[in-house]
Amino acid sequence: AQKVTQAQTEISVVEKEDVTLDCVYETRDTTYYLFWYKQPPSGELVFLIRRNSFDEQNEISGRYSWNFQKSTSSFNFTITASQVVDSAVYFCALSEVETSGSRLTFGEGTQLTVNP
């Protein structure tokens, strides 16, 4: 069965600090997708990234970067020079293509608070 673990329940940083959100996953599939979503207080999920299991290249998008390591089943998310607007709950999610019909399994989420 697929499982996603976000061990950090809450993180609090001061503006301009870098912060890394951890995500560890479990799956028996060889083909799967990993996602990160941001959920601000309004509740609407904001898509950040999708990575397929065959692409281990790290990705950078502005202040955001992602480190995908299949050897440790991790897909960590780093925000560089954090800003107050980054405050939100961040979810990591896994979608197995072969066994689960692309259903999404979410981690428990990490509440990030960026203080001025």
Add this chain to the structure above:
Amino acid sequence: GAVVSQHPSRVICKSGTSVKIECRSLDFQATTMFWYRQFPKKSLMLMATSNEGSKATYEQGVEKDKFLINHASLTLSTLTVTSAHPEDSSFYICSARETRDSRQYFGPGTRLTVL
């Protein structure tokens, strides 16, 4: 990008009444839609998978007679919470999967409060 809408965004109802929530894909066709439920400070839990023209597949522990799902067209799925009770109060989120793609696009959510 693909847009998914939900209506209503917020609803308050009395215990015992039924509430219908609509999920629409506005600019793409979705053969599959998903319904999630989120309690405060908790993660999203998949309730059911809805396929156009067929019966929904419910996750373990979700009462199919209480949460009725209809996916009558490629752009609309509805979730009806029947005989709602205060414990059904939650944030309900739908997503739609574009036919050509495996990615899910999420609606803005519906906050249900049952008094």
